[in-house]
Each structure stands twice: as C-alpha cells, then as structure tokens.
Amino acid sequence: MTHSAPGSVGPVLPAVLDEAAHRCLVAGFDGTTTVPDTLKRLIDRGLGGVILFTRNVRDADQVRQLTGTLRALRPDLLVAIDNEGGGIGHLVAADAPEVPGSWALGVADDPALTAACADALAGHLLSLGITASYAPVADVQSRPENPIVRTRSFGADPELVSRHLRAWIEATEARGVASCAKHFPGHGGTVTDSHHELAVDPRPYDRLDLAPFRAAVDAGVPMLMSAHVVFPALDPDRPATLSPRILSELLRGELGFDGVLVSDALEMKAIADRYGEAAGARLALAAGADQVIVAVPDLEVTLACRDAVLGALGSGELAEERVAEAAERVRRLALRYAVLPYRPDDLAAWDTGAGPAAARRAVRRGGFLPEPVPGAHLVDCFPPPHPALNWGGEDLLTELTALDPTATGTAVAGEPGDAGAFGALITAALRAAEGRPLVVAVCDAELYPWQARLRDALVAARPDAVLVSTGLPEPGSAVCAYGRGRVNLRATAEVLTGRMS
Incomplete structure (x- = not known):
C-alpha cells in the first residue's frame, strides 16, 4: 500500500x-x-x-x-x-x-x-x-x-x-x-x-x-x-x-x-x-x-x-x-x-495552596518589604503581552483593588503614544496621588526605556514612592514579584496592603 x-x-x-x-x-x-x-x-x-x-x-x-x-x-x-x-x-x-x-x-x-x-x-x-x-x-x-x-x-x-x-x-x-x-x-x-x-x-x-x-x-x-x-x-x-x-x-x-x-x-x-x-x-x-x-x-x-x-x-x-x-x-x-490509563474521577487531588505559598515566599524573600500602604495610587507599567507566549496581560491594579477598594491607579500596557501622552500620564498620576501613597511598578524596565523614564519622572516628583518590580529585580525596588502571573501579582498586593487574599 x-x-x-x-x-x-x-x-x-x-x-x-x-x-x-x-x-x-x-x-x-x-x-x-x-x-x-x-x-x-x-x-x-x-x-x-x-x-x-x-x-x-x-x-x-x-x-x-x-x-x-x-x-x-x-x-x-x-x-x-x-x-x-x-x-x-x-x-x-x-x-x-x-x-x-x-x-x-x-x-x-x-x-x-x-x-x-x-x-x-x-x-x-x-x-x-x-x-x-x-x-x-x-x-x-x-x-x-x-x-x-x-x-x-x-x-x-x-x-x-x-x-x-x-x-x-x-x-x-x-x-x-x-x-x-x-x-x-x-x-x-x-x-x-x-x-x-x-x-x-x-x-x-x-x-x-x-x-x-x-x-x-x-x-x-x-x-x-x-x-x-x-x-x-x-x-x-x-x-x-x-x-x-x-x-x-x-x-x-x-x-x-x-x-x-x-x-x-x-x-x-x-x-x-x-x-x-x-x-x-x-x-x-x-x-x-x-x-x-x-x-x-x-x-x-x-x-x-x-x-x-x-x-x-x-x-x-x-x-x-x-x-x-x-x-x-x-x-x-x-x-x-x-493513552489515558485512568478515569478523570480517579485522579488524586493536587495541592491548590502550593502556588500561592510559593509566590508569597518569593515576594517576602526579596526587596525591603515596606510597611503596608493603604489607599495607595498605583502606576503599573508593563510591556504588551508576548503573542507567542499568550500571557494574558494581568495587572497589579486589579489584585490591589481587590484587597483594598480605596486604592486607585492605572495600568500602562505599553509605551504611551507620544511626548504629550507621556507628560499627561505623569501629571495625572501625580495629581491622583496627592495626599496618599504612590506605588510605581515596572516590568523589566532595562529592556523598555519608556518604563524607566516614567518611573524616574514620578520618583523625582515623589521621592517617597514605593517601587515594585514585577519582572527581574530592579535597583531600588522595595517589593519584587519575580513574575507577572496572577498569583505573583496577588502576593505582591498582599504585601502592599498588609492583607491576605
């Protein structure tokens, strides 16, 4: 044949x-x-x-x-x-x-x-x-x-x-x-x-x-x-x-x-x-x-x-x-x-707490762990999701507000379009953070200079800002998530709010 x-x-x-x-x-x-x-x-x-x-x-x-x-x-x-x-x-x-x-x-x-x-x-x-x-x-x-x-x-x-x-x-x-x-x-x-x-x-x-x-x-x-x-x-x-x-x-x-x-x-x-x-x-x-x-x-x-x-x-x-x-x-x-040698109902259960425990342990082993910052305004910067890897674009703001409804902020998914948009973003963030803690999160800013520029401009105006790294650790970061999976971001929000999910 x-x-x-x-x-x-x-x-x-x-x-x-x-x-x-x-x-x-x-x-x-x-x-x-x-x-x-x-x-x-x-x-x-x-x-x-x-x-x-x-x-x-x-x-x-x-x-x-x-x-x-x-x-x-x-x-x-x-x-x-x-x-x-x-x-x-x-x-x-x-x-x-x-x-x-x-x-x-x-x-x-x-x-x-x-x-x-x-x-x-x-x-x-x-x-x-x-x-x-x-x-x-x-x-x-x-x-x-x-x-x-x-x-x-x-x-x-x-x-x-x-x-x-x-x-x-x-x-x-x-x-x-x-x-x-x-x-x-x-x-x-x-x-x-x-x-x-x-x-x-x-x-x-x-x-x-x-x-x-x-x-x-x-x-x-x-x-x-x-x-x-x-x-x-x-x-x-x-x-x-x-x-x-x-x-x-x-x-x-x-x-x-x-x-x-x-x-x-x-x-x-x-x-x-x-x-x-x-x-x-x-x-x-x-x-x-x-x-x-x-x-x-x-x-x-x-x-x-x-x-x-x-x-x-x-x-x-x-x-x-x-x-x-x-x-x-x-x-x-x-x-x-x-070939599956089992029925789905026969599968032994897995530990659903292992992932959150690992994420929390990682966050608490890195950075300087500041005191909680309730009611903070967050600027979360990250690159657009990589199309081949199918990361869903989860943001820290969602996890932060889930634990602290008084928190506010913005998720910046990719470089602002032009100098005007860049400046407007900085002005709006500083205005929103008046009288409250400011948290600035970046993800691999050394690869994405726009994140470093935005972070540095915000810190210049607010030296008390709490810095967060959600990729590899950045110099000066108080909290390091070591990844942008949802469980990483939730563990970071727990540190920032002092509350467990």
Whole structure:
C-alpha cells in the first residue's frame, strides 16, 4: 500500500514510511469543538501530535471533549501544550491551578514546593486529557539583557536551575505526563528573542549552560526541545535546531539522551525567515530531531512541511533510517503517555495552596518589604503581552483593588503614544496621588526605556514612592514579584496592603 497527498510533490512512498514521516510532525490548529478535515487526514496518516493554545480553550469541559475527540481519531496521538506556570499558559479559562513562574520558585528555593506546583499543573492536564507538557524551562538566565527567558527560568545559577528541574520533572513523571526540558542547549545567553530573529550565543563551549540539561537527562526527562540559537563554539553555521553537531553529536552522543527531541516552533522568525518552515522541517529531522512543531493554526504550513519531508525521503536527501529512528522514539513516547490509563474521577487531588505559598515566599524573600500602604495610587507599567507566549496581560491594579477598594491607579500596557501622552500620564498620576501613597511598578524596565523614564519622572516628583518590580529585580525596588502571573501579582498586593487574599 502507498500514500500520496493532494498537492504533495515527489515520489509515492510505502505506507510504513509515510506513517513514520507523519509521526515526526506536531500540528497546531483552530477550533474548540470540531477537528478540521485536513487535520483528520493528517491524523489518519499517522500524525504524531497536536499542540493546543488559548485559541483551542473555552472551558474545562470543552477541552475534555476536544481531547476526547482527538484521541478517538487516533488513540496514540500525543496531545500537548505549553504549560510553564506563572504568566505562561493557555488554560486559565479551563481553571488552571495558580502557580508562579519558575523564577519565583527559584527564589523560594524549596524543591518540594516546586514539585507540588508541577504536580498541580500535571494533574490538571491529565484531568483535561492532555498528556504532554512543553515545560519546564531549563535555560539559565545568563544575560541581564536577555529578552525572552528572564522569569521563565528558575534562575541565574546552573546548580539552582538543575535542582528545580529535577523536582519538576520527577513530579510530572509521577503523574504520568510527559515533560519537556527546553531550549537545548540554552537560550539564556542571547540578547535576541528567536521568535523575532535568529539568536546567537557567542560564549565558548566551557561557559555554555549545559548542566541543567545534563540534570534533566539524568532525571529521565522524556522530551527535550531545541533552541533556534546559533552557538559558534559548537556550530557557526546553523542554529541548534538544524545542527547535527549539536543535536546528534552533543545531545545524543555526549549527554546520552535517547528520548524524543522536538524542535521549537518552525514558524518562529529565526527559522522561517532564513530557511522557511518546510526546509526547516527537513533540515531539523536530518540533524537529529524526532518531531518538529508547526504551532500556527494554518494547516497549509503543516502540509508544506510534511511534503518537504516526504519529498526529501523520496529523493534520498533525507535518510529513511533517520526518519524511522525518529518515528520509533515518538511511538515509544506515545505508548508511555498518549493513552489515558485512568478515569478523570480517579485522579488524586493536587495541592491548590502550593502556588500561592510559593509566590508569597518569593515576594517576602526579596526587596525591603515596606510597611503596608493603604489607599495607595498605583502606576503599573508593563510591556504588551508576548503573542507567542499568550500571557494574558494581568495587572497589579486589579489584585490591589481587590484587597483594598480605596486604592486607585492605572495600568500602562505599553509605551504611551507620544511626548504629550507621556507628560499627561505623569501629571495625572501625580495629581491622583496627592495626599496618599504612590506605588510605581515596572516590568523589566532595562529592556523598555519608556518604563524607566516614567518611573524616574514620578520618583523625582515623589521621592517617597514605593517601587515594585514585577519582572527581574530592579535597583531600588522595595517589593519584587519575580513574575507577572496572577498569583505573583496577588502576593505582591498582599504585601502592599498588609492583607491576605
């Protein structure tokens, strides 16, 4: 039996090889209740997995029905999602447990608490029929100006990151959910976000942050995700996702990883702009990846990647043995995690208090913790939400007024439009704060100079202002949230008001 697809190019392949090629793909799609016909055809031919996003989530019952529909089409289909915690998640509407981001867990530095948070996230995933989580982040936040890792990392110390990785992976494994340490061999040493352009880590080999990935492999992590980052010390010509030296020689050979290696999303500009998604799929599999992710819901992009792989197999440009090896790893992963071995009612409960406890501990371990400031006026500055990470734009003002209805303020989500708007914002804030405490919160102001300008102007007029950092700690901050997840912001509001939620 052979297969060919409408619009595909190249020779027709034997069914077993066609199915193997499809197992190497993970597809995003649109829809909350129905599965597109194109996706059904891909699943029928062996598609390895799907990745869900906020666009696929309406509520918990709907997600359960959707994953059930997907699994009915193919029981060994991996259903995955990004589920890092903090502000990085897609399941808020599906009653996701509130846990802080990884940096706050690193500040709390209690691996048992990290494990409890990971268990809560994994238990919730299982209750929805999701069995693969593209988390935790193994990157070390090595460059202060890094624009993409930051509070998604457990910290700047490889040993600290390693011990919290182990706790997270082991807790997730105990639930029967596949975890995925990312982004190999590290994205924390760059000054570029690979969602937007190709990133480079210029450090020599002996200064790369490989220790957390070694720890993840030792902990039995079943998946690793590659970085769209060039490491000249390892391969000056190709990003890690497309580099045989990094994926096959370093990861497989030196680190001894034999699980599923999945690429970061191919539509990210670091790959799409320089190589194109289709060529990226072919090159990544040839380099040693086992699965490639096409996260965009446009299934034509997935089909183009699939056709590029089939064409390369037909021409001999991509070795059949390489794809067969990759598909076998995916098959083993699916046998271990894809089929649900339980009824949802049988799931053990998770600790809903672990996340708030971790967030509170982190806030209280950083900054100078001023006396409560009841009736404060807050100016909360933060960048627009990152579209790929789906942070929901939660603001501190909402959490502050929930605990102190006499508080007022404004949430500044992005740079004011012009000098006039900037000045008007300052004037209005100072007027509103007359005779009451002023709180000024910024999020990674060193990356966003408009926040620093606004903060400095307000402090110049009000030297008594209380400064808050909701990203990485800023100099002079009295309170540090270590992330903009809702639970981080609530813990910060508790400190500012002296009240517990």
